Amino acid sequence: MSIGLIALLDDVAALAKMASASLDDVAGQAAKAGAKAAGVVIDDAAVTPRYVVGFAAERELPIVGRIALGSLRNKLLFLLPGALALSAFAPWAITPLLMLGGAYLCYEGTEKVYEALFPHKAHGHEEEVAAGTGQDRTVEDRRVASAIKTDFILSAEIMAITLAAIPEGSFWTRAAVLAVVALGITAAVYGAVALIVKADDAGLALAANTNTSPIDSLGRGIGRAVVKGMPILLKLLAVVGTAAMIWVGGGILIHGLEEYGVSAPAHLIHEAAAWVGGSLTVAKGFVEWLVTAAASGVVGLVVGAVLIPITSFILMPAWQGISRLRQRPA
Numbered sequence: 001m002s003i004g005l006i007a008l009l010d011d012v013a014a015l016a017k018m019a020s021a022s023l024d025d026v027a028g029q030a031a032k033a034g035a036k037a038a039g040v041v042i043d044d045a046a047v048t049p050r051y052v053v054g055f056a057a058e059r060e061l062p063i064v065g066r067i068a069l070g071s072l073r074n075k076l077l078f079l080l081p082g083a084l085a086l087s088a089f090a091p092w093a094i095t096p097l098l099m100l101g102g103a104y105l106c107y108e109g110t111e112k113v114y115e116a117l118f119p120h121k122a123h124g125h126e127e128e129v130a131a132g133t134g135q136d137r138t139v140e141d142r143r144v145a146s147a148i149k150t151d152f153i154l155s156a157e158i159m160a161i162t163l164a165a166i167p168e169g170s171f172w173t174r175a176a177v178l179a180v181v182a183l184g185i186t187a188a189v190y191g192a193v194a195l196i197v198k199a200d201d202a203g204l205a206l207a208a209n210t211n212t213s214p215i216d217s218l219g220r221g222i223g224r225a226v227v228k229g230m231p232i233l234l235k236l237l238a239v240v241g242t243a244a245m246i247w248v249g250g251g252i253l254i255h256g257l258e259e260y261g262v263s264a265p266a267h268l269i270h271e272a273a274a275w276v277g278g279s280l281t282v283a284k285g286f287v288e289w290l291v292t293a294a295a296s297g298v299v300g301l302v303v304g305a306v307l308i309p310i311t312s313f314i315l316m317p318a319w320q321g322i323s324r325l326r327q328r329p330a
Contacts, residue, residue, distance in 0.1 A: 048193045049234060051147040055140065060197045063144060068190035070148035071155060075182035078152075079159045084175055087163060094164055095259050101157045102252030103303060107311060109245030110304025158185060161252075196233070203227040247293045250300030269295040 048067060052060045086093055162181045166174050206223025209216050258266045269292055277288035 048147060048151075048189070049196050049237065051143050052197050055143075057201055059140065061194060063140060064190055064194050064197060066144045067147045067151065068186060070144065071151045071190065072182070072186050074148065074152045074155045075159060075186065076179065079156055080175070080178050080182060083159050083163045083178055084171070087174060088171070094160065095256050098157075098160045098164060098252055099256035101153070101160060102249040102256065103307060104153065105157065105245045105249030106253070106300040106304040107249075107307040108304075109242050109249060110301055111308060112242045112245075113301070113304075114308060155182075157248075157252075196230075196237070199233075200227055200230045203230070243297065246300035246304065247297040248300075250296035250298070250303065251293075253303060254296060254299060265299065 048064070051067065052063045055063060086097070159178060159182070162178055163174070166177050203223040203226030206219045207227060209219055209223070254265050254269065257263075272295060273288040273291040276291050277284045280287055
């Protein structure tokens, strides 16, 4: 009996070691895949705060929470099964879908640049908060729905990038990595968004402290700095988010072309980055990344500039025509 028990314990220990190694493998793959999706994550964190602008302070965190739940639903209920199905039955479709998403990011980013340079109300379809109309809850619902739709596109890119970065393995390992990335990125993005949107309230609370101790005086100074600095931070986040859209989209297209044998753009960018970095002894890796991102951004801007008129004069009118036909009574 004792020998059988020892053998059983040995088996349990072996299984525990295998499970631990498997968990370590999932965590490592999730970290690497999440890092590759960092550009889209930055954009997601930069885009979301604008959806809570204009609402009462007590509604900000509930709105962020609703968007976060919608984002998690997007990732776990729709995108994760879809990604696994693609991996199992149509792996050839992953690269084209990635490139399609990359083209969308290029278009959206370039459209934002164009809007900043030549204001033309390109996104006039977005809902504006109407203060004092008595319809705040309806406006909030529309704003949340719009944010979740935008998140779906960005989340699709994150999951596709993650799937492409996961090495071949078992179905359950890939599912676990995708789930860990989905949970981790959602928590990181919307945790950061919650901190951003409530930072001004924290700053106001610190600035309003009337105690006279040195620590409280320092706190008041920090609070005033936070209140003054938040508008600048939000503008900076918007710029970083737009830049991330463009360089990530351009990079996805370049790598996609490389997958199909068109390696000249990727090769030229790599050579340029190596040439610039080769003359440096400090921050070589960062400078090479900067050159690569800048070159990818140029590609993204060119693609986006081509897509703006195509979308405005061909795709949108066609979609509006289809919508009108669908709305006609039978």
